[in-house]
Amino acid sequence: MNQPKPGIKRSPEYIAGMRRASKLVKETLDMVEDRIIEGISTDQINDWVHEYTLDHGATPAPLNYHGFPKSVCTSVNEVVCHGIPSDYKLKQGDIVNVDVTSILAGYYGDASRTIFIGEVSEDAKKITEVSRKCLELGIEATKPYGQIGDIGFAIQSHAHAQGCSVVEQFVGHGIGRTFHDEPQVPHFGRKGTGPIILPGMFFTIEPMINLGKKGVRVLSDRWTAVTIDGMLTAQFEHTLMVTEEGIEVLTA
16 A cells, blocks of 8 residues: 655645745846846845835845844845845946845745846856856756755756856755745755655755855855855845645746
8 A cells, every 4th residue: 555645734825825925026026127227226226125025015024134134135246145235336247136035924935036237247147147057957956755965966066067166055945934944955965865855845946156166254244245255156046836746936
């Protein structure tokens, strides 16, 4: 007699709540990408995200999270993640990662994308495209009843093949009624290792890919993480739902 496969039971309300929160995050990023131009300050991006989130009945999750002072993370050029919006004005050739997390009716959605400001260098194009492809390959490697290590292996293999490195200090994470939950989702690893990927899981994949060395350091503000060698970095992130049939990318 076949044993039923394990899974995490989720109510239709829970799934609908996650879909709505994730859809809002996607729409928020679309709004930012439509408006962003050279000369805009990262504080202006913060204002856009804050206002748009509130206007749609949601709350910006980063604001006051463990003391984070703003409603969105804006990470420019060598900033790996957790960049704090400021009066810095985006310049021609910059790349900026905008990381949005919203709480809508108690459910969290989380996504980010790296955006070009005008014409950018070949290095900027390369690291952004490698990061985008790493996320795609990580999603492709995510299978119900597979293992978390399969995701990291796919990401790391592509990044290394392109001569880039994978940040190891920051990882993807479970998400749902809380911002950060199990499982942790490293963007490096070995096939066939790590926790089993179960139907009913919701988590992010968010590879941070560096043009140079993988090391990062956190600045004195205790948030902003930068590449240790000052070289460019890029990131893309989606929130995923695992089902018996496969994967649904909720922020796509």
